[in-house]
Structure formats: structure tokens, C-alpha cells
Amino acid sequence: MIEARNITKRFGDFVAVRDVSLAVAPGEFLTLLGPSGCGKTTLLRVLAGFERPDEGAVLLEGKEITDLPPYRRNLNQVFQSYALFPHLSVEDNVAFGLKMRGTPAADRERRVHSALDGVALKGFEHRKPDQLSGGQRQRVALARALVCEPKVLLLDEPLSALDAKLRKAMQIELKQLQRRTGLSFVFVTHDQQEALTLSDRIAIMNAGRIEQMGTPEEIYRRPRTAFAADFIGQANLIVLRVEARAADLVRLRSAEGWSAKLPAGEVPAGANEITASARPENVRPGSGDAGAALTLAARVETRVFEGASDRLILVSTGGARLQAMVAAGSGPETGVEAEWYVPAGKLVALAR
Amino acid sequence: MKIGSRAGLAGWLLLLPLILWFVAFVVVPTAILIGCAFCDRDDLGRIVYHFTWENFRRTVDPVYVTIFIRSIACAGLTTVICLAAGFPAAWFIGRAKPSVRSTLLLLVMVPFWTSFLIRTYAWMTLLKQEGLINGLLEYLKIIRSPLPMLYTPGAIVLGLVYAYLPFMILPIYASAEKLDGSLIEAAHDLGAGPLRVFSSVIVPLTLPGIAAGVLMVFVPAIGMFAVTDLMGGARVPLIGNVIQNQFMQARDWPFGAALGVVFLLLFAIVYWILQRAPGAAGPHHD
Numbered sequence: 091m092i093e094a095r096n097i098t099k100r101f102g103d104f105v106a107v108r109d110v111s112l113a114v115a116p117g118e119f120l121t122l123l124g125p126s127g128c129g130k131t132t133l134l135r136v137l138a139g140f141e142r143p144d145e146g147a148v149l150l151e152g153k154e155i156t157d158l159p160p161y162r163r164n165l166n167q168v169f170q171s172y173a174l175f176p177h178l179s180v181e182d183n184v185a186f187g188l189k190m191r192g193t194p195a196a197d198r199e200r201r202v203h204s205a206l207d208g209v210a211l212k213g214f215e216h217r218k219p220d221q222l223s224g225g226q227r228q229r230v231a232l233a234r235a236l237v238c239e240p241k242v243l244l245l246d247e248p249l250s251a252l253d254a255k256l257r258k259a260m261q262i263e264l265k266q267l268q269r270r271t272g273l274s275f276v277f278v279t280h281d282q283q284e285a286l287t288l289s290d291r292i293a294i295m296n297a298g299r300i301e302q303m304g305t306p307e308e309i310y311r312r313p314r315t316a317f318a319a320d321f322i323g324q325a326n327l328i329v330l331r332v333e334a335r336a337a338d339l340v341r342l343r344s345a346e347g348w349s350a351k352l353p354a355g356e357v358p359a360g361a362n363e364i365t366a367s368a369r370p371e372n373v374r375p376g377s378g379d380a381g382a383a384l385t386l387a388a389r390v391e392t393r394v395f396e397g398a399s400d401r402l403i404l405v406s407t408g409g410a411r412l413q414a415m416v417a418a419g420s421g422p423e424t425g426v427e428a429e430w431y432v433p434a435g436k437l438v439a440l441a442r
Numbered sequence: 443m444k445i446g447s448r449a450g451l452a453g454w455l456l457l458l459p460l461i462l463w464f465v466a467f468v469v470v471p472t473a474i475l476i477g478c479a480f481c482d483r484d485d486l487g488r489i490v491y492h493f494t495w496e497n498f499r500r501t502v503d504p505v506y507v508t509i510f511i512r513s514i515a516c517a518g519l520t521t522v523i524c525l526a527a528g529f530p531a532a533w534f535i536g537r538a539k540p541s542v543r544s545t546l547l548l549l550v551m552v553p554f555w556t557s558f559l560i561r562t563y564a565w566m567t568l569l570k571q572e573g574l575i576n577g578l579l580e581y582l583k584i585i586r587s588p589l590p591m592l593y594t595p596g597a598i599v600l601g602l603v604y605a606y607l608p609f610m611i612l613p614i615y616a617s618a619e620k621l622d623g624s625l626i627e628a629a630h631d632l633g634a635g636p637l638r639v640f641s642s643v644i645v646p647l648t649l650p651g652i653a654a655g656v657l658m659v660f661v662p663a664i665g666m667f668a669v670t671d672l673m674g675g676a677r678v679p680l681i682g683n684v685i686q687n688q689f690m691q692a693r694d695w696p697f698g699a700a701l702g703v704v705f706l707l708l709f710a711i712v713y714w715i716l717q718r719a720p721g722a723a724g725p726h727h728d
Contacts (some may be wrong), residue, residue, distance in 0.1 A: 140627055160630040173628035177646045186642075187632035238632065 091116045091274040092137060092165065092242045097146035099132050106132040107143070108298040114242065119268050119275045123285040123321070124295035130278045131246055133295070137276060138167045138244050150241060161190070166235035167244040171251070172227045174219040180206070180230050181215040187238040205237035208267075225256050232267070242274045249284065261287050282322045286310065294318045310369075314441050319367035326368045326412050327440075328384070332361060342366075346408045348386035356439040365440045368432045370401065373414035375421045378431030388412060389427045404430065472706075478699035487693030497700035506684065506701070513681040516595070517664035520602040521610075524659045525652070527603070528610035532651070533644075535611070536618025547615070550608050562601060562672050569597055569673070593675035601669035606662065610655040617651030653716050661709055681705065 093113040099106045107129040114120045122130040135141040139160035147156045155163055174183050184205055188198045206212055209229035249257045265288050268275050279285055285292050286306045293303040302309055302318040313319035316327055330342035330350050340357045342350040388404035404412040422428040479497055482490040535546045568574045569592040576588035629639045667682035688698030
């Protein structure tokens with residue numbers, strides 16, 4: 091639907107986006123996820139036409155649009171600050187795009203009303219933006235973009251100004267809206283939970299590059315880099331030295347003396363040392379079975395109550411720390427030295 | 443206004459100097475002016491306290507009506523030129539990087555560091571028959587005889603535009619600087635080209651600044667007499683000159699006061715209209 095080919099964007103000496111390519115399928119919800127300054131917003135602005143890339147091309151339905159100004163592109167953006175026109179009523183805000191396109195008045199009115207209906211804002215037509223709550227403004231911004239029937243909707247951290255509870259509710263609304271309209275969404279956020287909830291696919295960006303692109307499950311289960319592992323969810327990163335290679339299995343050991351085994355295919359040939367990631371919920375008390383990917387001994391230093399589960403901070407005799415997640419109230423007590431293991435398949439070797 | 447509705451004693455005490463100032467220099471003089479306008483005068487120009495409408499009857503004399511209209515036209519033209527020249531400048535300054543912005547603003551204010559009369563004389567030196575511009579044009583053989591520039595209506599408008607341009611730039615700058623850039627992007631995103639963005643987003647959102655600028659240029663320009671005296675050579679009298687004349691040369695204070703009152707009413711009407719314009723300056727109650 092929309093495609094970016096080898097986009098590079100510089101601001102002076104600073105390279106905001108480095109040689110990024112991605113393609114969004116029709117009806118797909120793609121999230122650009124990363125910390126501030128990673129280039130995700132710049133990439134979105136290149137797609138919208140607010141920034142011209144220094145290199146590369148933008149294609150909409152196979153046609154190159156790199157040099158088209160934003161007002162000639164058949165896509166719309168929802169802005170972080172909503173950017174509602176303060177001098178216009180809700181109705182006129184939503185009608186703005188249709189007016190610019192010269193839609194006849196009768197048709198315009200019908201579409202504006204159905205768009206406002208679609209975001210549950212019937213009866214607010216004559217309010218001004220400053221007479222609306224944050225969530226209502228958000229909906230007006232959505233209706234204003236959707237009423238133009240764009241091919242792709244671009245969203246720049248649209249939920250970041252809302253409080254936590256409203257944000258959760260709007261996430262669900264947004265997802266339903268996207269399913270109902272069947273539009274392609276390109277969504278920018280720095281909130282990993284939001285990305286996991288909403289996306290069909292996530293592109294994790296760091297320092298202007300895409301670190302990893304895949305479904306939320308893929309990225310969560312099989313992060314490719316330390317950055318991806320750490321940015322999505324929590325990760326225990328463990329440095330392991332290769333001890334012995336067999337045909338199908340590699341034995342490894344950490345500086346602490348923890349022993350690990352990984353399928354041979356996961357450890358690059360010739361590598362002496364790798365970093366592996368294990369999610370806290372996969373660090374379990376006990377010695378595990380013979381196939382366990384990692385076994386270790388550590389003392390429970392702290393137990394943090396987190397509602398349904400407890401987070402345990404484990405310290406080995408050598409001083410290395412690890413996090414484990416157990417059902418609330420279960421597992422060894424604070425101060426107890428115990429054995430722990432990570433089951434096979436839950437320890438993931440990282441590329442870097 | 444809700445703020446200040448419960449000012450309390452301390453609040454009133456703080457306001458006292460301002461109130462005294464206002465009473466002494468606005469309320470009392472205005473009252474004297476209005477009272478004077480209904481008085482008579484003797485042959486020596488002394489005010490005779492005898493009620494009369496005569497002064498107001500004289501203000502509608504065709505001679506003065508013509509001068510009024512000419513003054514309005516002159517000030518109107520000045521305002522239009524100031525707006526046309528000032529808006530782009532104000533917009534550019536308001537949208538510039540903050541570091542550049544303060545320098546540009548300083549440049550707008552720099553003329554105020556020199557006396558206004560000196561600057562007007564400088565213009566006269568440039569424009570007069572044997573002045574710099576004519577001298578240069580003659581030297582370059584572009585013209586044979588000097589162009590008449592000084593003491594023309596054009597010179598008056600030039601002088602007025604020069605005097606009041608900063609008063610147009612500053613309020614529009616204030617509106618332009620506050621305008622959220624994402625609104626312009628949003629308008630582009632919704633299919634508005636540069637012209638539509640200007641007419642449907644930029645103009646409505648800088649309207650308070652435009653209204654304030656128009657008021658701040660039009661009102662003083664209509665009453666200005668120094669520029670018209672010096673650069674117009676008193677050949678094309680405007681209402682400011684007439685009023686000044688009544689008080690200084692003609693010594694007809696009551697008639698000067700009547701002209702002043704008419705003038706004041708005119709402004710009240712202009713302000714009333716501007717205040718009712720959508721999104722304009724002045725107190726709002728929504």
C-alpha cells in the first residue's frame with residue numbers, strides 16, 4: 091500500500107533516518123516503535139510529505155510520490171497535539187479536508203455526520219476544540235482524517251497526551267476502527283505496551299535504523315538484538331562463552347559459571363562469545379529437566395509485588411543480577427539461595 | 443473578566459496609581475475637551491462659558507468634511523500599505539528560529555532610538571528638490587530636472603507608513619509567533635495548498651493581531667500632524683493639522699475641541715466595529 095525504499099534523511103550532520111525500507115500491506119497496522127530521537131517521527135513525516143528524504147523513494151500503491159507535497163498525497167495524518175483548528179467548530183474541522191477537495195455541500199454534510207457518528211461525537215458538532223476533553227479532541231482528529239477516506243492513515247503518537255486509563259480505552263477503539271475501515275495504519279509510538287496491543291507488525295527503530303521488524307509475538311519471543319530484547323518487555327541479557335560444539339548442540343558457560351545449551355543453528359559458527367536473552371517470566375525456580383537451556387543458582391534479594399505476579403531480583407554468588415517473574419506469593423522466600431532454570435527454547439541468542 | 447473580581451483592598455491599593463493617572467490624564471482632560479466644545483469664545487480667543495452648538499455645526503461644513511474624508515482616506519491607505527508590508531515581515535519574524543527572532547525584533551525597534559522628528563527631517567533630506575535621491579538620479583542622467591517628491595500626498599503617506607509600520611508588525615508578530623506550526627501542516631495534510639492555508643488558517647488565527655495592528659496604525663495616523671506639516675508642507679491639510687491650527691494659530695479652542703470630540707466619536711465607532719469582528723481584539727466573554 092505504502093512503501094519506503096532506502097530512505098535516508100539528514101538534518102545537517104545528524105542522520106535521522108539511515109537507509110530504511112519498509113512496505114505496509116493493505117489493511118495492515120504497522121507500528122514504528124523506538125525511543126525518542128530514533129527517527130520514527132522523521133520517517134513518518136517523510137511518508138506524509140512534510141520532509142523530503144535526502145535519498146530513497148516513497149511509493150503509494152506502486153506510484154512514486156516522493157516529490158509530491160502533502161496536499162497532493164492521498165493519505166492523512168493524526169498529529170500528536172491533534173492540531174485541531176481552534177477557530178473552527180468540530181463540524182468545520184471535520185469538513186475541512188472535504189472542503190479543500192471541493193466535495194459538494196450536501197455530500198460533505200452527510201459524510202461529516204457519519205464520520206462524527208463513527209467516533210461517537212454526535213451532538214458535539216457546534217463545539218469549539220477548547221470546549222472538548224482530551225479524548226474527544228482525539229476523536230475529532232481521527233474523524234477529520236478518516237472523513238477524507240485516505241489510502242493510509244499516519245498516526246504520530248496520537249495517544250501520548252491522554253491519561254493511562256483513557257489511553258487503554260482509546261487503544262481498543264483505535265484497533266476496532268482500523269479493523270472496521272480496513273485501512274492501512276502507520277502508527278508511531280515510544281510505548282512498547284501500546285505497540286504490542288495494537289500492531290499487526292512492529293518495526294523497532296534505533297539510531298535511524300530498523301533493528302527488527304516482525305509480528306509482536308515474533309519480536310517478543312525471538313528478539314534479534316539486545317536493543318530489541320530490552321526495548322520490548324524486559325530481558326535478562328547474559329553473556330555466554332562457547333565451551334563445546336556438538337553436531338546439534340552448543341554448550342556454553344557464563345562468567346558466573348551458569349551452564350547453558352543452545353541448538354547449534356542458533357549460535358553463529360566461529361563465535362566464541364554470544365549474548366543471550368531470557369524473559370523474566372521464563373526464569374523459573376527448580377533445576378528443570380535435562381533439556382533446560384540455562385541452569386543457575388542465585389539468592390532472592392528483593393521481591394516486588396506487581397499484582398498478579400511478583401518480580402524477584404536474583405543475585406548470584408559472583409554478584410550478577412537477574413530478574414524472575416513468579417505467580418504472586420509463590421517461589422523461594424527473600425534471602426533464600428535456590429536453583430533456577432530457563433526451559434529449552436526460552437533462551438534466545440542475539441545477533442549483537 | 444473573572445480574575446480581579448475579588449481584588450480586595452491590597453488589589454485596589456496597587457491599582458491606585460494607575461487609577462489616579464487615568465483620571466488625571468484621560469478622564470479630566472476628556473471632560474474639559476467635551477465641555478470646551480460647547481463653549482463660545484471672544485475676539486481674543488478666550489473661552490466664554492456660554493452653551494452653544496455652533497462649534498459642532500461648523501464641523502459639518504463641507505470644507506471640514508472634505509478634510510475629514512481626506513484624512514480617513516490617507517490613514518486608510520497608510521493602514522493598507524502597512525498591513526501589506528507588515529504582515530509578511532511579522533510572519534517571517536514570528537516563524538523564525540528563536541535565536542534569529544530577537545535580532546529581527548530588535549531591528550524593528552531600532553528606529554525608536556532616534557527622535558521621530560529627526561527621522562522625519564532625514565526623510566526630507568532624501569526627498570527634497572536638491573535632496574539625495576534627486577541628486578543621485580540627476581547624476582546618473584536618469585532624470586533632467588528634479589522630481590517633485592516632498593510636499594506631495596505621496597510624501598505624507600510615505601511618512602505615515604514609515605512612522606507606523608512597527609505598530610503593525612509588532613501585534614501581528616505576537617499572533618504569528620503563537621500560531622502552532624502543526625496547524626499549518628494539518629491544513630496541508632488535509633489537502634489545502636499554500637493559498638488555502640493562508641486564507642483559511644493563517645489569516646483567521648492572526649486576526650487578533652491584524653485587528654490590533656490596524657487599530658494601532660489607523661487611529662494615530664488619522665490624527666498625525668507632524669508628518670503632514672513637515673513632509674506635506676501643510677499644503678494638504680489633514681484633520682490633525684486643522685485641530686492643531688485651531689489651538690495654536692487660530693486660537694479657536696472651542697472649535698478645535700468640537701473637532702476633537704467628533705474625532706473621538708469616530709474612533710469609538712471604528713473600535714466598536716472592530717471589536718465585533720469575529721475573533722478580533724478586545725474583551726471577549728465566551
